[in-house]
Amino acid sequence: MSPVDTDRFQSLLQEERARLVKELEFLREENPGSVEEETGEETHFDQHPADAATATHDREVDYTIEESAEDALRRIDAALARLDAGTYGVCRVCGRGIGEERLEARPWTDLCIEHARTFGP
Numbered sequence: 001m002s003p004v005d006t007d008r009f010q011s012l013l014q015e016e017r018a019r020l021v022k023e024l025e026f027l028r029e030e031n032p033g034s035v036e037e038e039t040g041e042e043t044h045f046d047q048h049p050a051d052a053a054t055a056t057h058d059r060e061v062d063y064t065i066e067e068s069a070e071d072a073l074r075r076i077d078a079a080l081a082r083l084d085a086g087t088y089g090v091c092r093v094c095g096r097g098i099g100e101e102r103l104e105a106r107p108w109t110d111l112c113i114e115h116a117r118t119f120g121p
């Protein structure tokens with residue numbers, strides 16, 4: 001038997017997943033095309049260095065958000081796969097139960113609180 005109420009965490013993960021998918025769609029609509037495609041095509045940036053700096057800054061911020069949303073999505077997919085496999089809610093380092101309180105805050109985690117300090121969020 002699984003150490004946690006997997007149905008509940010499955011719906012938590014699916015809700016969070018749906019939210020992230022929407023967020024990523026929105027970000028991609030806002031930023032069609034890649035950074036590489038846009039560099040070198042515009043000459044007006046040379047005439048307005050301040051605008052160019054602002055545009056570059058915005059772009060970097062957006063891509064950071066997009067990357068972290070994609071990262072979160074990968075974590076959620078991995079967590080859903082663990083739910084299917086019956087290994088959800090177990091620390092991947094020490095194999096102990098992660099604890100429902102922590103899973104409620106971070107339903108995608110595969111680290112107990114102790115190992116999250118060592119191996120990241």
Ligand SMILES: [Zn+2]
Pocket residue numbers: 091092093094095096111112113114115
């Ligand atoms: Zn652990």
